[in-house]
Amino acid sequence: MSGHVEDYEVLNVIGTGSFGTCYKVRKKSNGRLYVWKAIGYGGMSEEKKQLLVSEVNLLSGLQHPNIVQYFDRIIHKETATLYIVMEWCKGRDLATLINKCKKSSSFLDxxxxxxxxxxxxxxxxxxxxxVPNVTILHRDIKPANVFLDEAGNVKLGDFGLARILDNDASFAHTLVGTPYYMSPEVIKGGKYNKKSDIWSLGCLIYELCSLSPPFTGPNIKHLSVRIEEGKNHRQNVTLAG
Structure with a gap:
């Protein structure tokens, strides 16, 4: 982890994630493309700084073909910015793919x-x-956080809202994430666990099939009620057991 900001050429902004903005960059020494997340930490509370440290540690420890690969971190003290250098996924994200299908009135294979x-x-x-004795929860599974490589393989990314939990405290209580994909227990302010990630995955797969989330509403209140009841607004059928 000895890189410098000057080692990279910034090409363009990709989008915003948890805490920071993502850029497509090129490493000058070898011409390879990467993504870096620029996170300003100057105005952060100590709690948020600790969460940021957890995210970086999490990224560095996850090595899997279906998880966005972490390469480096750069601390730029002059601007109080942390740059997290990650794998560039040429296939973009599933949200982009879904929107493309909507515009062309086509469905995914x-x-x-x-x-x-x-x-x-x-x-x-x-x-x-x-990891033994540790549970890593993603907490924000949605199409915009699932990327595709050049071959169309899945890369789960943006662990900015994830938590690392010891087994003796295996639930997270904070309400975070995207309402469309939240599980009933989280909407109710209850405990977040592995099953909550699985619920969000189910919502994502439903959206890939129908090109819209299983639960929608004119506002957060109506959306929350539909999720709690497990009823699809189109067919008014119960989806949750």
């Missing part, structure tokens, strides 16, 4: 959706069970 499900399960298996 069933075989592709099965592959996404299988590879996402592999990624979550790595997070949930790989």
């Amino acid at each position: 069933e075989g592709f959706i099965w592959r996404v499900l299988y590879q996402m399960c592999r990624a979550l298996q790595e997070c949930h069970w790989k």
